[in-house]
Amino acid sequence: MxxxxxxxxxxxxxxxxxxxxxxxxxxxxxxxxDLPRDFADLLSTQAxxxxxxxxxxxxxxxxMAKNGSLLARDEFLSPAGVGAEIGDQVDSAKALAAFADxxxxxxQGLHRLWPPIIDFVRGLVDDLxxxxxxxxxxxxxxxxxxxxHHDVHDVFVLQIAGHKHWTIHEPVVESPLSSQPWTDHREAxxxxxxxxxxxxxxxxxxxxxxxxxxxxxSARTTDETSIHLTIGVPALTRVDVVRAAVDRVARQxxxxxxxxxxxxxxxxxxTLEAEATKxxxxxxxxxxxxxxxxxxxxxxxxxxxxxxxxxxxxxRPLATLEAMAxxxxxxxRLRHGLIATMSDDADRVHLxxxxxxxxxxxxxxxxxxxLVDGGDADVASLPGLDDADSAVLIRRLLREAVVVPxxx
Numbered sequence: 001m002x003x004x005x006x007x008x009x010x011x012x013x014x015x016x017x018x019x020x021x022x023x024x025x026x027x028x029x030x031x032x033x034d035l036p037r038d039f040a041d042l043l044s045t046q047a048x049x050x051x052x053x054x055x056x057x058x059x060x061x062x063x064m065a066k067n068g069s070l071l072a073r074d075e076f077l078s079p080a081g082v083g084a085e086i087g088d089q090v091d092s093a094k095a096l097a098a099f100a101d102x103x104x105x106x107x108q109g110l111h112r113l114w115p116p117i118i119d120f121v122r123g124l125v126d127d128l129x130x131x132x133x134x135x136x137x138x139x140x141x142x143x144x145x146x147x148x149h150h151d152v153h154d155v156f157v158l159q160i161a162g163h164k165h166w167t168i169h170e171p172v173v174e175s176p177l178s179s180q181p182w183t184d185h186r187e188a189x190x191x192x193x194x195x196x197x198x199x200x201x202x203x204x205x206x207x208x209x210x211x212x213x214x215x216x217x218s219a220r221t222t223d224e225t226s227i228h229l230t231i232g233v234p235a236l237t238r239v240d241v242v243r244a245a246v247d248r249v250a251r252q253x254x255x256x257x258x259x260x261x262x263x264x265x266x267x268x269x270x271t272l273e274a275e276a277t278k279x280x281x282x283x284x285x286x287x288x289x290x291x292x293x294x295x296x297x298x299x300x301x302x303x304x305x306x307x308x309x310x311x312x313x314x315x316r317p318l319a320t321l322e323a324m325a326x327x328x329x330x331x332x333r334l335r336h337g338l339i340a341t342m343s344d345d346a347d348r349v350h351l352x353x354x355x356x357x358x359x360x361x362x363x364x365x366x367x368x369x370x371l372v373d374g375g376d377a378d379v380a381s382l383p384g385l386d387d388a389d390s391a392v393l394i395r396r397l398l399r400e401a402v403v404v405p406x407x408x
Contacts, residue, residue, distance in 0.1 A: 032206025
């Protein structure tokens with residue numbers, strides 16, 4: 001996987017220190033003065049206005065909330081006139097009225113909508129090795145968001161404009177999963193936030209705050225409009241490893257797929273406990289005996305899971321078709337972020353992508369390996385093939401959206 005300097009834009013410590021001392025463990029507050037650059041290139045007040053007024057943003061890419069509750073969609077959405085009658089598009093006049101009345105605007109999924117954030121998120125995926133998403137929160141003066149709560153994913157808060165005050169408390173649930181929302185722990189949270197906070201500070205433009213999942217937080221604006229990006233990281237966890245192992249055992253060990261005995265009384269706790277213990281011990285035995293054997297398979301399953309949670313850079317269809325017309329003139333590389341693995345048999349090499357496998361003659365193996373390993377190539381430099389075969393392969397890989405033309 002490629003690496004970028006995107007993480008260094010969010011934290012003032014080196015990546016190794018961040019990984020060892022903060023990732024998933026402890027918050028990190030970084031002031032603008034300690035960062036190499038601010039976040040003005042990612043979003044601005046003008047960009048927010050452009051998204052709301054000119055880009056036809058649709059639900060669920062936009063929502064609005066007030067006093068911790070979501071507004072009904074008809075309070076800020078409507079059709080956009082002839083040729084754009086779809087009713088879930090942002091109505092900028094309605095959004096203005098709701099915002100002026102104290103509602104916050106949430107622009108969701110900006111890693112799919114706004115080019116600077118698309119590139120930023122792609123870089124952070126490279127650096128973290130986990131899925132990443134991006135939302136923007138535009139909050140009017142004097143507004144308070146949700147009561148203190150935890151998220152079930154890590155976040156980087158990047159302050160874009162205005163100021164926002166954050167209060168951070170230690171978790172009541174360590175490293176919560178999506179099945180452990182904060183709403184299940186309201187009483188414990190109320191008790192925790194009655195004590196002294198871990199962080200109590202106001203973020204100014206260019207400041208950044210990293211919060212591991214589970215850390216309690218609440219935020220409020222000052223006397224000006226605030227814009228911040230929340231970069232969410234729904235990380236792969238060791239529970240995902242265990243789930244992948246369970247799925248693999250289920251596919252390969254028939255004894256564990258057998259039905260429980262007939263006639264079990266669901267109120268007979270002792271019998272159910274005995275059956276559960278028996279199954280768990282059998283599962284543990286399988287893992288103990290075959291953990292090393294199945295490690296590679298579980299790793300493959302995790303690769304597939306990561307691929308379903310992330311997207312490679314988009315292809316440009318017209319530019320790609322133009323490149324296909326003259327493959328001999330193209331220098332190409334693997335699509336950035338495309339997760340591709342290879343296997344082979346006697347006379348074919350197979351390229352495994354998310355949801356599909358493409359097969360090629362075995363003579364293409366060296367050339368495909370060069371590209372999968374991150375190398376650039378053109379017809380003359382693609383290893384293992386003559387110019388004619390290289391041109392055929394490049395055209396095929398362009399058509400399959402595996403490679404893209406190198407433009408710089």
